Each structure stands twice: as structure tokens, then as C-alpha cells.
Amino acid sequence: MAQKPSIPKGTRDFNAEEVAKRSYIIETIKTQFQLYGFQPIETPSFENSETLMGKYGDEGDRLIFKILDSGEYFEKVKGNVVDLSKYKEVLENLVETLEDIIQNCKELNDLYYSDFQFLFSEVKKKIISKRLYNDEIIDNVDEFDTLIKKLIDYNVISEYKKVPAYKKRRVQDIINYFYNKKINKHLTSQITSKALRYDLTVPFARYVVQHQNEIEFPFKRYQIQPVWRADRPQKGRFREFYQCDADVVGSKSLFQEVEFVQLYDAVFTALDLKGVTIKINNRKILSGIAEVIGAQDKLIDFTVALDKLDKIGEEKVKEEMRSKDISEEGIAKLQPLFELKGDFGDQVASLKSILGSSEIGLKGIEELEFINTAISNLKLKTAQLQLDVTLARGLNYYTGAIFEVSAPKGVKMGSIGGGGRYDDLTSIFGKPDTSGVGISFGLDRIYLVLDELNLFPATITESTKVLFINFGDKEAMACLQAVSKLRTNGVKAELYPDSAKMKKQMTHADRRNIPYVVLVGEEEINAGLFTLKNMKSGEQDKLSFEAMLEVLK
Structure with missing residues (x-):
């Protein structure tokens, strides 16, 4: 049985017309990058996992495509062999806490005591053994893994309502810590040492540090390459897509x-x-707001929730903040933030009243005022700059100004560009105090917007300008000589390869939207002429090569 052809969800094939339109966008962006002094670089499609992991926050890390090692790498971990001796202290804490809870349950004559006792005995028997204490390797991780999962899924702890809550939490924390942070991470790191790049910024930071002795700073680079994210596919959101980045470090x-x-x-x-909106904010302002509401330790949770305001609305954002243990008092202090109106100056005035004496928050406002004043003096051609204090962008590495570009009004589409200032990104690769700022263009979303608004020039999808009809070997040879001369003069020309019926060849030209065909028979060869037919009007004329070239150029 033949296999049904398919491609992975979130990926796409592109036909000739789509490739031409995408190339038009890329070349337009590239031209502007070069006019502004940016230099091109390229980095590998995959990086070492440790290069990418931990740079995008928890949500970003979950969307990274990890590559399963194969060949000799996989042989090294065949059978899930894991050394658990280093986790001895964690295991001992787990057992101690479980024993404590079991004792409580026994005293309470709980109905679930016997089941829980049995389960605990099995776990203890398997993980606390002489082999573990002797620092030997436990080689049957599958059995251990099943027991830990069973303990988590069993959820027996929550059934003991009379057991103090802090003890329940302590046990669950230990289990989660051990299972998620130790076992999974240890196994994953052994068999997936590489990952597809999530964006172009982190690989760029790695590039800067690795090649710092070859780079002249400030370094302006642009990069146009595909990235991959294990996201849920939807309109304008794909698992494989291009980013067009420009950065200065x-x-x-x-x-x-x-x-x-x-x-x-x-x-x-x-x-x-025309009419795109460049939204701007500053992470220092967000840090200042978090400080004012007493949520400095929850800055990431706060910004991630706030960043969803346009998508899920005010009430849902507040619900998410509550779920992250941000206090009601703190959320109440945010209310003016949800109601900000007016131009840049009005919003800045309101922000200053919210931030009070927050030093970092006021520093963020000062930076935004500088940018706005400069743009007001320089003027923009067709875009508009707009302050959006709810703009957070979920990536952890932004530290200053942040940008997001939205399509013109009336077009339902997510952001078509974004970026910001990052002061600490290269420090994770051993080069501190190297500030950077960059932006990205969303090629695929820009394509959808241009397509929806019919903004692609008609000429960019033209391929072959003229098709020569094939009447036989002698005529074909004469045609090929003319085709070669036309190509030398920059005209896209080709010969139909087979000596098929003329109707079939004409239909082929029509279906491919080729505007002209040339007929060369015995008469044309003897006269040194070419019969040029306009496929749209149906008109045809016998012309010299020079006259034909003039029409086709």
C-alpha cells in the first residue's frame, strides 16, 4: 500500500508564486538592513541544548525542539542507565517525609493507610538500596520511573485531609523536584544534547562571544534564517518560520x-x-510597577500575564496574576494601568503617578521620553510610534526598551515585528557588560498582511516572459539560438522541450501565465524572422530578432 504523502503540522510547502512573494519581502528588508549599515551573518540551524535552554523563560523552554541523538551518542545511554547516587540526600528526605505522613495516617486510622503504606514500601525498596548507598548505578530506570509517576498520579496525599497542609506540600515539592528536575533533566540531557534554534538572538549572543576577537564593536549584524518552535499551529503561527533580525551590540x-x-x-x-503601529515600552517601567505592587520576586509572572492583555482581556489577566499569588492589593494598584489613555505625554504623566518614587521605573520613563523626542524631531514616513505600557514581551532577556509592531487597522493579525534592549545576554556566555538591542521582522505574518491587502506588485510573480513553440528538431535548434541571445539580454525565455501538438504547448503557456509565445517554422527560418504572439490580446507579428527583443525587454 502506497504511503500517503504529508508534512508535519505547522510546516508548509511553497509554490513558485509564494516563493517569489517571500523573496520580494526578504530582499526589501535586506536592502534596508544594508542601507542602515548592518552586516550579514549566518549560524547553524541547531545549537547545543545548553546554549538555548533557560534563556526564554519556562514557556519558551517548553517550545524548544530537542534533537534526539543517534548513532554512537545514543548507544552511550542505551537502556536508560542513570547514576542516581548523587540524589541520595533528596531520596532520604523523601522517605523521611513519607514516613512522617504515614505515621499521621496510622494514628488517624485512615482508610487509605494500607494502600499508601504498600506504595511507600515499594518506592522505598526500589530507590533506597544498598546499591544506592554504595554509589552504584541503578540500571532499571523504567521501573523506578513508573513508581515515581504512580506516586505523583496516585495523589494519595491530598486524600488525607487531616494531615497538615505543609507536610503535603513538602512531600509533593520533593517528589516534583526529584522527578522533574533530576530524573527527566538528567535523562533528557543525555539523549538530546542539541536543539533547533528557537530564535536568532541567543545564537547571535553566542556568536558574539565566540568570535569577539574578530569583531569590531559596536557590531551591527543582520540575519535572515528559519527558526523552529513546538507551538500550537494557527493562523500566522507556525512551527517552522523565518525571522529577519537586525541587532547592535x-x-x-x-x-x-x-x-x-x-x-x-x-x-x-x-x-x-502604510499605517503600521510601532508600540514601545520599557522593561524598567514594568520592574518599577512590580516593585510598587510588592511583586518584585514575581516579575516574570507579572509581565507574562500583562503581555496577554490584548488577547484575553483585563479580567483574565487578573485571574492569571491571582493564580501566580500576586496579592489583591497589588492587583488593585494596577487598575490605572488598564485604563491609561491619551497621547504619549498623557500616558507618561499617569505612569509617573503610578510609579511614585521607584528609581528604576522613572529611569525607564526617562529613556522612553528620549526616544519619543528624537522621533518627533526626525519624523516617520508612514508608521506611528505609540506608547503601550501593557507591552511586556515574554522573553526574559529584555532589560530596557521593548518594541512590537502591529499591522494597519482593520487587519486581524498578531505582531509583525518585535524586539528590544538586552544588557545581560552575552554575560551568560562569559562576556559581561556588553549591551545590545535588536528587532525582528515576522516574514510569514508580513506575507499574510500584504496578501490580504493586495500589496504585492504584479511583476514579482512573473517567471518566464516568452515560450518558444517546438515544431521539431530543426526548428528547436533555431529557437534555442534565439533563446540564448534573449537570456543574454536579460529576458526570461525557454523552449517547450517536446515536439507536442501546438494546442498542448499553447495551453501550457496559458496555464503558466506566460505573456508571449514565439512560433518558428520553415518560413520564419528562411526569412530570419520570428512570429511573436501576445497571449492576452491574441495579436501576432513577424519580427526581426532586434524588434522582438525590443518588445520583450
Whole structure:
């Protein structure tokens, strides 16, 4: 039985027309990158897992595609052999706590005591053994893994309502710590040492540190390559897609942010996509707000929830904040944030009243005012700059200004660009105090917007300009000589390869939207002429090569 052809969800094939349109966007962006002084680099499609993991927050880490090692690498961990001796202290704490709870249950004559006792005995028997204490390797991880999962899924702890809550939490914390942080991470790191890149920024930071002795700072680079995310596919969201990034590292000047706003404006103006909104905020302002509401230790939870305001609305955002243990008092202090209105100046005034004396928050406002003043003086061509204090962008590495670009009003589409300032990204690779700022263009979403608004120029999808009809070997040879001369003069020309019926060849040209066909028979060969037919009007003329070239150019 033949296999049904298919591709993975979240990926796509592109036909000739789609490739031409995508190339048009890429070339337009690339032209502006180069005009602004950015240099091209490329990095591998996959990186070492440790390069990517932990750089995007918990949500980002879950979306990273890990690559299963094969060949000799996989042989090294065949059979799930894991050394558990290093987890001896964690296991002992687990057993001690379980014994404590069992004793409580026994005294309470709980109905579940016998089941829980049996389960505990099995776990203890398997993981606390002489082999473990002798620092030997437990080689049957599958059995151990099943027992731990059973303990978690069994959820017997929650059934003991009279057992103190802190003890329940302690046991669950230990189990989760041991199972999720130790076993899974240990196994995963052994068999997936590489991962597909999630974005272009972290690999760029790695590149900068690795090649720092070859780079002249400030270093301006652009990169146009595919990235991969294990996301849920939907309109405008794919698992494989291109990013078009421009970054500057080695400069803390806010003029870099000003120039990136101008770059966004230049690209979208060149694409004739007028009326885009460049939203701007500053992570320092968000840190200041978190400080004011007493949630400094929950900055990531706070910003991730706030970033969803446009998608899920105010009440759902508040619910998510409550679920992250942000106090009602703190959420109440955020209310003015949800109701900010007016122009840039009005919103800044309101923000200052919310932030009070937060030093970091007021620093963020100062930076935004600098950028806004500069753009007001320089003027934008077709885009508009807008302050959006709910803009958070979930990536952990942003530390200053953050950007997000939305399509013109009336187009339902997520962001078509984004970026921001990151002061600490290269420090994770051993190069501290190297500030950077960058932006990205969402190629696939920009494509969908241009397509919806019919903004692609008609000429970009033209392929072959003229098709020569094949009447036989002698005629075909004469045609090929003309085809070669046309190509030399920059005309896209081709010969139909087979000596088929003329109707079939004409139909082929029509279906491919080829605007002209040339007929060369015995008469044309003897006269040194070419019969050129316009496929749209149906008109045809006998022309010299020079006259035909003039029409086709």
C-alpha cells in the first residue's frame, strides 16, 4: 500500500508564486538592513541544548525542539542507565517525609493507610538500596520511573485531609523536584544534547562571544534564517518560520533604539504597508510597577500575564496574576494601568503617578521620553510610534526598551515585528557588560498582511516572459539560438522541450501565465524572422530578432 504523502503540522510547502512573494519581502528588508549599515551573518540551524535552554523563560523552554541523538551518542545511554547516587540526600528526605505522613495516617486510622503504606514500601525498596548507598548505578530506570509517576498520579496525599497542609506540600515539592528536575533533566540531557534554534538572538549572543576577537564593536549584524518552535499551529503561527533580525551590540546609546524605529518605518514604507503601529515600552517601567505592587520576586509572572492583555482581556489577566499569588492589593494598584489613555505625554504623566518614587521605573520613563523626542524631531514616513505600557514581551532577556509592531487597522493579525534592549545576554556566555538591542521582522505574518491587502506588485510573480513553440528538431535548434541571445539580454525565455501538438504547448503557456509565445517554422527560418504572439490580446507579428527583443525587454 502506497504511503500517503504529508508534512508535519505547522510546516508548509511553497509554490513558485509564494516563493517569489517571500523573496520580494526578504530582499526589501535586506536592502534596508544594508542601507542602515548592518552586516550579514549566518549560524547553524541547531545549537547545543545548553546554549538555548533557560534563556526564554519556562514557556519558551517548553517550545524548544530537542534533537534526539543517534548513532554512537545514543548507544552511550542505551537502556536508560542513570547514576542516581548523587540524589541520595533528596531520596532520604523523601522517605523521611513519607514516613512522617504515614505515621499521621496510622494514628488517624485512615482508610487509605494500607494502600499508601504498600506504595511507600515499594518506592522505598526500589530507590533506597544498598546499591544506592554504595554509589552504584541503578540500571532499571523504567521501573523506578513508573513508581515515581504512580506516586505523583496516585495523589494519595491530598486524600488525607487531616494531615497538615505543609507536610503535603513538602512531600509533593520533593517528589516534583526529584522527578522533574533530576530524573527527566538528567535523562533528557543525555539523549538530546542539541536543539533547533528557537530564535536568532541567543545564537547571535553566542556568536558574539565566540568570535569577539574578530569583531569590531559596536557590531551591527543582520540575519535572515528559519527558526523552529513546538507551538500550537494557527493562523500566522507556525512551527517552522523565518525571522529577519537586525541587532547592535557594544553600545548603550539610545540613538540605537531611535534608529531601529526608523528602520521599521523604512521597511514597511518600502513594502507599501502604510499605517503600521510601532508600540514601545520599557522593561524598567514594568520592574518599577512590580516593585510598587510588592511583586518584585514575581516579575516574570507579572509581565507574562500583562503581555496577554490584548488577547484575553483585563479580567483574565487578573485571574492569571491571582493564580501566580500576586496579592489583591497589588492587583488593585494596577487598575490605572488598564485604563491609561491619551497621547504619549498623557500616558507618561499617569505612569509617573503610578510609579511614585521607584528609581528604576522613572529611569525607564526617562529613556522612553528620549526616544519619543528624537522621533518627533526626525519624523516617520508612514508608521506611528505609540506608547503601550501593557507591552511586556515574554522573553526574559529584555532589560530596557521593548518594541512590537502591529499591522494597519482593520487587519486581524498578531505582531509583525518585535524586539528590544538586552544588557545581560552575552554575560551568560562569559562576556559581561556588553549591551545590545535588536528587532525582528515576522516574514510569514508580513506575507499574510500584504496578501490580504493586495500589496504585492504584479511583476514579482512573473517567471518566464516568452515560450518558444517546438515544431521539431530543426526548428528547436533555431529557437534555442534565439533563446540564448534573449537570456543574454536579460529576458526570461525557454523552449517547450517536446515536439507536442501546438494546442498542448499553447495551453501550457496559458496555464503558466506566460505573456508571449514565439512560433518558428520553415518560413520564419528562411526569412530570419520570428512570429511573436501576445497571449492576452491574441495579436501576432513577424519580427526581426532586434524588434522582438525590443518588445520583450
